[in-house]
Amino acid sequence: MKNQEIQSSILKMFKIIGAICLLLTGLKAFSQSGDLTSDNVLFKVDIAEDATPAVLARIRKANEHPISVIKFEKGTYHFYPDKAYEKFTRISNHDDVLAKTAMPISGMQNLTIDGQGSTFIFHGRMIPFLIENSVNITIANLTIDWSVPFHSEGLIVGNDSINNSFDLQLSDAYPYEIRNGQLIFVKEYYEHTLGQSILFDPKRNAIAFNTEVYTPISATRKSGVQHNLEKIKYKYKVDPRSKVEKVRGKEDILRVEEIKPGTVRIFNHKQKLPPVGMVLVCKGDQSLNRLAPGFRVTETEGFNAKNVNVHHAGGMGLIAENSSDLILDNFNVTPSQGRLVSTTADATHFVGCRGKVVLKNCTFNNQLDDATNVHGTYQEVIDILGKNSIGVRMGHAQQQGFTIGKTNDSIGLVRLETSFFPYGHLTLKSAEYINGRYQVITFNEDLPATLKVGDLIENIKGYPDLLVQNCNISRNRARGLLISNPKNTLIENNFFSTEMEAILIPVESSHWFESGNAANLIVRNNTFQDNQHSGFNRGVIRFVTDEENHNIAFKNIEITNNQFSQFDNLILEISNVDGLLFQDNTITNSGTFPMLYPDNPAITVNASKNIIFKKNTYTGKAEQILIKDASQPKLKFK
Amino acid sequence: MKNQEIQSSILKMFKIIGAICLLLTGLKAFSQSGDLTSDNVLFKVDIAEDATPAVLARIRKANEHPISVIKFEKGTYHFYPDKAYEKFTRISNHDDVLAKTAMPISGMQNLTIDGQGSTFIFHGRMIPFLIENSVNITIANLTIDWSVPFHSEGLIVGNDSINNSFDLQLSDAYPYEIRNGQLIFVKEYYEHTLGQSILFDPKRNAIAFNTEVYTPISATRKSGVQHNLEKIKYKYKVDPRSKVEKVRGKEDILRVEEIKPGTVRIFNHKQKLPPVGMVLVCKGDQSLNRLAPGFRVTETEGFNAKNVNVHHAGGMGLIAENSSDLILDNFNVTPSQGRLVSTTADATHFVGCRGKVVLKNCTFNNQLDDATNVHGTYQEVIDILGKNSIGVRMGHAQQQGFTIGKTNDSIGLVRLETSFFPYGHLTLKSAEYINGRYQVITFNEDLPATLKVGDLIENIKGYPDLLVQNCNISRNRARGLLISNPKNTLIENNFFSTEMEAILIPVESSHWFESGNAANLIVRNNTFQDNQHSGFNRGVIRFVTDEENHNIAFKNIEITNNQFSQFDNLILEISNVDGLLFQDNTITNSGTFPMLYPDNPAITVNASKNIIFKKNTYTGKAEQILIKDASQPKLKFK
Incomplete structure (x- = not known):
């Protein structure tokens, strides 16, 4: 208290001095x-x-x-x-x-x-x-x-299946312009098109049930006329998702008319017309938003x-x-x-x-993507430049310029088609930025003879001890947790109600180039309530790789003492896992929404080993609780 | 020679060593x-x-x-x-x-x-x-x-006044796509729309005569629907030409169809249809190209x-x-x-x-803008921050981040509505980059009491001794020389044939914010051949300010011993000049093109003093050689 008083006095003094200075100079200072x-x-x-x-x-x-x-x-x-x-x-x-x-x-x-x-x-x-x-x-x-x-929200106030149109009512918070028949949301210093979109249910204050049959709105179709584009030759690999490339061969498909001030009619929607009363949320083009x-x-x-x-x-x-x-x-x-x-x-x-x-x-x-996502990066070897030096390419435009790590970090050499785990390790000497897509990586050691162009590198050190505890993860688009962490992860005492997976454990090598095959993951004492309600045929907790092989990607997983209260059957998708204990979990059917995939089991197991089910309680609606491949012939749900 | 031999020997040695190293490592090095x-x-x-x-x-x-x-x-x-x-x-x-x-x-x-x-x-x-x-x-x-x-060229192969369309033939060098009815030129790592355009005459290998009646092509019109845009409030001044702002309220007006592979038809052109045989050159949107x-x-x-x-x-x-x-x-x-x-x-x-x-x-x-342009920058005072410090705004998007000068440079304080010359001078202490539009400028001296928000600053030191000598400046779009240089300029023994002014001497304060009122300019022994042939009603040499006042902007000009061989009358526009000697020049009519402005004089003089004409030879077609205001009642062309 005393300190605060002194501070306060000093502050007052300075304010007085400041005021005098201001008067003396006669200038408008900050x-x-x-x-x-x-x-x-x-x-x-x-x-x-x-x-x-x-x-x-x-x-x-x-x-x-x-x-x-x-x-x-x-x-x-x-x-x-x-x-x-x-x-x-x-x-x-x-x-x-x-x-x-x-x-x-x-x-x-x-x-x-x-x-x-x-x-x-x-x-x-x-x-x-x-x-x-x-x-x-x-x-x-x-x-x-x-x-x-940076996004916009509009209420669906009408739809017309004969003319294949729906009507969107926009409040004063969302000024708009119709430009070339397209809806543009105009903002302070910014604007966006419809672009990426999804339905929210305002009554539930969450993503609309089964929104995948209504959204996303497809804004483009193949453009009609191209001439001589095949004559454009690139010497090196080009990212078809880059800003320059992604627009080629596409044109607008939607047509938008204002039917009265504040209400627009959108024609040419390709999916089911969105129901009246839902709110369409949109945030413009993926590469700009x-x-x-x-x-x-x-x-x-x-x-x-x-x-x-x-x-x-x-x-x-x-x-x-x-x-x-x-x-x-x-x-x-x-x-x-x-x-x-x-x-x-x-x-x-x-x-x-x-x-x-x-x-x-x-x-x-209510965010428009995952609650969290923890991963490293895969960088592709495209040049072998010397005995201890390579040129690497960033696969995704939004990884441009990313530095793989610090000096002496252990860098794994990965060839995903043969193994999800590194076939070799080197330690980082330097990562030299050349441009957003290209860096020169130098190691303390010589490159192994086995290294070849097309291999990936990842930083083995760049993963955390992750704790997610006492969190409420709900009402949002996409996943709850997206975990690519081979170190240690503890997920406990959380509430999940997400439109996709509550917890997704991937090997992501084909689009985002996000590295890190999960291990030492504990998921305990959580409540999972009606996840995957937007319409995907996927589990609440899901292990998945982009590769079409049966190699182990994930190790040492524990899922214990959780409550799954789901409207639909599929709870757990196990794939490419070595060592998973699923124990003391309770699975019920919530009845919140109609079931979308009533033929699903509660659990699938593929290409895995050392999977253990123990002391779980199942009161759900799946006719068959467990469907598995031949990898674990004796495995039973218990 | 000896040194070169040694160098060559050393080089050979290193090449041999290099080759051995390459063999030894077995790696593909650069x-x-x-x-x-x-x-x-x-x-x-x-x-x-x-x-x-x-x-x-x-x-x-x-x-x-x-x-x-x-x-x-x-x-x-x-x-x-x-x-x-x-x-x-x-x-x-x-x-x-x-x-x-x-x-x-x-x-x-x-x-x-x-x-x-x-x-x-x-x-x-x-x-x-x-x-x-x-x-x-x-x-x-x-x-x-x-x-x-980065630009594209297409031959006009047809036009149709009934349907208001013209046909453009594009060689294999110019791949294209029609996207949303708009022509897109697709390139390596790049693409552009029609955007900025002009006609070239392939027979003359130069800008087409009178192209201004055909081009530029207007690509946009007012968009039909805007709602609540007036609700978007900005706290500070916004540049209506910025990338975000410039697209508002506009939409595409042109419609493009492919009539056969490599030939497209363009509808809705607003000017006269371009003649068959001309080449349309286009380079896409002004803020992207x-x-x-x-x-x-x-x-x-x-x-x-x-x-x-x-x-x-x-x-x-x-x-x-x-x-x-x-x-x-x-x-x-x-x-x-x-x-x-x-x-x-x-x-x-x-x-x-x-x-x-x-x-x-x-x-x-054949470039698409001036042969050269020499100037400084005006920066607008928007904040007075202290006794020797101001905040300045860059007026043009393409001046963002420009540093006004070096420590101790003399900075002029300018209020253009009262004078083209600085009303005060300070010396630069520092220019602190805050963002592209905004910098904090600190001076060695205190600010004068007269300084106010809205004034401009310019660097008095940041101008050169300029020499343009023995150059051929022709066949291009826009001006030859655009000179805003108060120091010393000598332009001699050059050939000019440009579609706009051969030499433009401006005070440019309203769009590009380019500073520097010219002085000590000598233009001698040059040949001016058919400049201003694209259709503007302007002189070959032209002094002009953006301000509507009679103050002096330009001083000490000498234009001597030049040859003007022009198809049209107007040679010299003098405005806001103090001291100009026009002597020993020869002016003839070339007959190259039909005259566009036959009623024009050869010379106009406004708001100027100390203008002298001496020993010039006029064999042109102007009925009245000199038209002047009341500022120099006794002035005569000689």
Whole structure:
């Protein structure tokens, strides 16, 4: 208390001095509550109209005038991009962006930013927290939101099967234009097309049941006329999903008319017409719509977020790369302002992170992608450049520029068609950035003679001890947890109700190039409620590889003491697993929705060994609980 | 000779050693002809298939292993972007690009790159020479070209006034797609729409006479439906020409059909239908088509280009910024491969350059913008931040990130509505980049009380002594020389035949924000042949300001001993000039084309003083040679 009083007195003194200076100079200076003499900075609500210049100015002086704590007087602060710091930034699983931020936390140590209950409202293409090359950064007690969201929501108010059209009613929150017969949602500093879309059920405040029969809306068809395109020759491999290539050979299929102000009619939908009363959520083209995550954390050791609410982001709530020891406690992704959607991509996402990754006491609701996704990267060997040096290619556009690891990290050499596990290991000497797609990787050791072009590399060290505990993961599009973590993972005491898998355990080598075959995974004491309700014929917990072989990919799995209360049959898909204990679980049928796949079993087992079922309780509706291949002839559900 | 022999012997020795090493390791290494022990590097044609990796690898080692000379064995070398060095780069008067180059010349000194007559063929979005923060760089004896150009050319083979359509025949060099009824030219790593367009006359190998009645093609009209767009509020000034804003309220107007493979019919053209036999040249949307200049030179002292041919670039041939002493000798911008177009923007362009800028013995033909443009920048004061600090805004999107000058440069404070000359001067302490549009400028002195938001600043030091001598400037779109240079300019012994002004002297404050009111300009011994032949009602040499006032903008001009051989009357437009001597010039009518503005005089004079006409010879067709306002009542043409 005494310290606070002294601080308060000093603060008052500085305010008086500041006021005198202001009077003397007669100039309109920034209201920059933080003075330069203290490493404790307090911003007050007088900067709230646009907090960017004052906050940025203080942070940019942190090299000469270090900061330990930045506090904000409780209030609502607006942040505009116009005077924000800008930096070209490649962010994994996002677009490359000219990141604009008021808080470029770069090369800083032992910093706490405490909102003291404040709300930060962002405008347009900004990244609230851009945290790079830092140590021990804590963000606490604040709420992030956007004035205008990067997605749009419209109520289905009519449909007409004769004309194959449906009607969308758009509130004042969603200004639009019809341009070339296409619906464009116009925003502050931004706009998007229909693009990626899904139905929400406003009554349930969640993804609509069986939305897959209605959405996504297909916006393109094959274009009619191409001439001489075969004459365009590329010397090297080209990504057909890149921005330049993906538009070729396609044109708009939808036709949109305004039937009255605020209501548009959409023709040429290819799937079943969406039901009246549902809300169509759309976020524009896939290669353009991940541009403004809430937190970007990279090359940082020690990151804590406590009591943080993320109501929106144009991308992920938090994306962390090549960082260690990230603790999210009461970090909540939930919608605001009557919106059905929170973040437009994953709530959280961790690439190449190590040490501890903890998600505890979090709510991940209504985001348009997974609650979390933990993985490394596969990089493809395309050049053998010398005795200890290779050229590698990034497979996915949103992995461009990703650095595979730190000096001396163990790098696995992988040939997925023969094994999911590395056939050799080398240690990293350097990763030289040439361009977004191409890097030169040099090892401490000579390359093995077996290494060949087309092999993949992955960082064996770049995985965490992962804990997901006491979290509510529901109402969102896509999965709950997407885990590619060979180290240790504990998932306990969580509630899952997601439209796809609650927990997906993949080997992902064909599209996203996300590495990490899971092992040492414990899933216990969780409740799974009506997952996979959007219509996919998939399990609630699912092990799957992209490769068509029977090799082991996943090891040492324990799924115990969970409650599965599902409207449909399929609970667990086991494939390519060595060692899985499924014990003390209770499986019931919830009756929440009509069953979509009543012929399914509860469990499938393929290409696996050492699978054990023990003391489970089944009161579901599957006629056959377990369907398995010949790999475990004696296996029975118990 | 002896030295060369020794070098050659050493080179041979290293080649033998290299060959042995290659055999020993058994690995396919880059054929990197330059060894690391010599500062004389020779690349041989064995790298020609894709020279990028080898050239880049050597240049990237230049810090530890310096290079004085890079020579190329005479040959044709291809450069692909796939393994090129990439860097986010803001280039004045170009788009912001992820520049890809094999030659990132950064922080280097006393380097010569000698092509020895080689041709470099680039593929896709590359910048052949990216020269930054360097000293004394020479590029000699080489030719730059692109495999596939960034523009497209199509022959007009039909037109139909009843259906308001014309037919365009596209050779195999121009693959295309019709997407949503729009013509898309598809390229290696790139594509463009019709966008900016103009007619060339293939018989004259130049811009078509009177093309302005046929082109540009208008590709957009007002879009039909907008709803609630007025609800989108911006806190700060927004550039309506920015990529986000410029598309609002517009939609496609053209409709394109393929009538047979390789021939398309274009409907809804708004101007006169282009005549059969002309070639329509198009280069896509204005905000997307300046992405790959031939040379980018910035913050460099001493740049020489000698015997260099630039056959193409997706932007300017050379763009130099904040550099000094740039000598271009026999630097030729001309088309190749049967194309009518060379570079898609200016042949050369100099922003904020000082010392000497020399263009001598150059040919600037068939480019799609000016032969050269020399200017500074105006930056708008939008914040007064303290006693010696202001926030400035870049007015044009293609000036983003431009640094106004060096420490201690004299910065003028300008209020154009009251004077074209600075009302005050300060010296630069620092320019702090915040984002592309916004910088914080700090001065050594306190701000004057008169400074107010809305004023402009310009760098008084950032102008050169400019010489344009013995150049052929013809067959191109737009101007010959666009000069905004208050220092010294000598233009002599050149040939001009351009579709707009041969020499334009502007104050440009409303769109491009290009500063520098010309003074000390000598134009002598030049030949002007049929300039302004595309249809504009403007003079061959023209002084003009964007402001509607009678203040003096230009001073001390001499136009002597030139030959004007023009098809039309208007030769010289004098406005806002103090001191102009027009002497010993000969003006005739060429009869090349029909006159477009027969009622025009040869010369107009407005808002000027100290204008002198002496010993000129007029045999043109103007009924009245001189039309003037009241500013010089006694002025007569002599």
